[in-house]
Amino acid sequence: MAGASTPRVVLGQLALLIPVGSDTYAVSLETVREVVVDPRVTKLPTSPAVVRGVFNLRGDIVPLLDTGLLLGLRPVMEEPYAVLVETPHGTAGLVATDMPLTVRLNESVGHSDIEGTTETYLVADARLAVALDIPVLLSPGRISQ
């Protein structure tokens, strides 16, 4: 399946931390294509709320997704950063509300029960980061729900 070939976050690996409101998420750096500052988003009428719109990435049209709503949590209020991740179904942007940072992960401190996430890690400043399971989180079926 698609998930088998897509890198997940593991111990000692480089990960990108995505701040969303007061929460922090982590994605394997290998799945991240780039981070776009202040993406120019075109709203997509009639789409589900999780799709905040689309933006132009050097001629490609990329959807920007609300990271909070994707996890079944509160929607984000603004979209200062877009973290571009590669999925088996194409590239998508995840909203980050603060500057994303790269870290090397320590040992997992526990399993996360939120659907679409895997483990919880302790990162700098005594913050907890929940690792995202990109293939599960960004499946077309889940987005259209």
Place this chain on the structure above:
Amino acid sequence: MSPQESLSENDFQRLFAMEAEGRLDTLVDELLELEKGGATPEVVASLFREAHTIKGGAAVVGMPHVARVAHALEDLLEEVRRERRGVDTALIDAVLAGVDAIRTLIPLAVAGQEHEKVAFDAEQRLRIAVGGPPVVDDKAAAGPDVTAPAAAPGATPSVRASAAPDVTVPAPSAAAPPPVAPAAPPPAPAREHHAGDGSVEAHGAADGAAGHAEPARATATEMLQIPVHRIDELVRLIGEASAATLRLGSALLERLERDPSGLTEYRDLVRSLNELQELALHARMIPVMSLAPRLRRAVRDLARETGKEVRFETRGDDAEIDRGVLERLADPLLHLVRNAVDHGVESADERRQKGKPAEGTIRLHAMQLGSEVVIAVSDDGRGIDVARVRETAGRTDRSAIEMDDEAALYLIFRSGLTTATKVTGVSGRGVGLDAVRASLNAVRGRIEVRSDPGMGTEFRIAVPITMATLRCLVIKAGGQAFAIPLHSVRAVLPSQPSATVGGRAMTMLDGRPVPISSLSAVLGTGNGAVGPAVVLAGLTRSHAFTVDDLVDQRDVVVKGLGELVPRLPAVAGAGVQPDGSILLVLEAAGLIERARRMDNGDRSQEAAGGGGHEEPVPHRAASILVVDDALTVRELQRSIFENAGYRVRVAVNGEEALAEISHERPDLVLTDVQMPRMDGFELTEAIRKQPSLASLPVIILTSRGSDEDRRRGLECGADGYIVKSGFDQSALLSAVERLLGEDR
């Protein structure tokens, strides 16, 4: 800004061209049957009917030369039908020459040209052939000497060579015979698209890279076999060049503050790139029917496996589509035809008991409508048992039980739903239709289903021909700019007041009421707008939308939104603009559907709230049943009446019309005369025999203008008799209005 004005008329001409192509194929097939000695009354009657239908359609869409040749063809076949003339080589040749002439004249007429001499020569030849030999003993007439092509014009051997059932004479200009010997199939370029099915059936010779309209069929030396990946690479590079040009434009603007659209050199570059892109995309187009051999094979194998008798027919050989899009359609279409054999068509015994022919028919019909190709897969089987679908779905979803028939029918696309009582190797596993829908979503296609219990089922797939450049009207609504493909814009109206009729806001276009909504309200991005209104035409309906402002017209390279964005029926795609912004391209059919649903929702809410104010007497839209076996005529009439605010249902012959009437009585019936199974006279008589229908107005619309027919029409109880050659929209509408006025 000028919206396309005569678009709808030309659309109908093109629709007719496609339909006629299919009918001409049938005609040639049956003619060869006749030549082989199969001069049964059914074959002769069917030949006559095909010619007759082509004549009627041609008259309706304004192709008088085509109508003239078809008329001569009809007269000649009428002689055979009345057994006043036998079948011989001269007859076959004359008819084939007539078919060739029609094939030459139709594309000319679509292009707005005429060719008097072609029509005259063919007509003369057909008229001369009427004076052929008398009917002789059937068997003798079918002797071997008849099949010898003799000194026939080239058309004869070429057609004979393609007598395999799904082989068609390449469209649209088969007038010139192929320069190669008919025994060997011409070299077929881009052959890989119908490889893989093990089928050895030959296919339309002009398919593949060079298969677009050409004055005469290309000879072998004019064709070049090119690997598809090279064309794909070409398209990709042109796409990149276009994108780079757009970036160059925005760099000019940002760094040098020069507006690139003011530079002739820049405009020339953009124009050349657009043309190049169009040509390259066209090179990737292949006929939809290149899938036919694979589907035919699947039908034949499965029919044998299930012990059923099934015939597979194809129509619309000249409909072309981007190779990439067609590849994605192969599996969904395979699913649909296999379902039709397994679920739709009954066993021969069951069919006989129901009074149907033992052999079931599955049809694959493709046609181009605007920027879309519509592909229909229909069968004449048992239809979908909606009650069972509802019951099965209701076991897991209580809301299904409440659904009306139409909504319940669409439950078949849900994952895991099957009503088949036993699982076969083919279907009944509850996978398939949901996968079909998912595959179509990937190419921004949509699927509709219609089913009549006992009569059959039709699935209609509509997919964009390509994700190519579209000429668009750019408007602003709710503060956001949107592009609307120009081919779906019927008119642009200045800001004007609308009236409320039956709870629905309406405006007027060409003296006819058209529903009107605010675009931003329909899109959920704002409330009303007081600007101009854009009237959009969907597949069957028109609807006006008020916008904030009109911006301009421009070419948009339309891209999909990717697999991660769910399919949005109101959005066709998006284009990247020179300034780097994204312009969304709207989809007329999806918008109209959304506006209608919102409108209906508003009205049912109003009704539920018991609306404190007196509405003017709600005038229920009168319903008209259009009965015609010709698709073009049916769709033309549907469009005329729906635009005039009527509800329209259609039936393809008298029998189907009676079934429709017993299901729900229409307010008026408009019928053709010549139709298979039950003609218009018989239908009118059958209606008049039922006391409850005695007052149901019936209008006969026909291309037969003879006094005898007119008398017969009125004798059997028709209220009106309109001849198609004198066909005039306003005359038809006023006749209908007059009759409905008397009735109501």
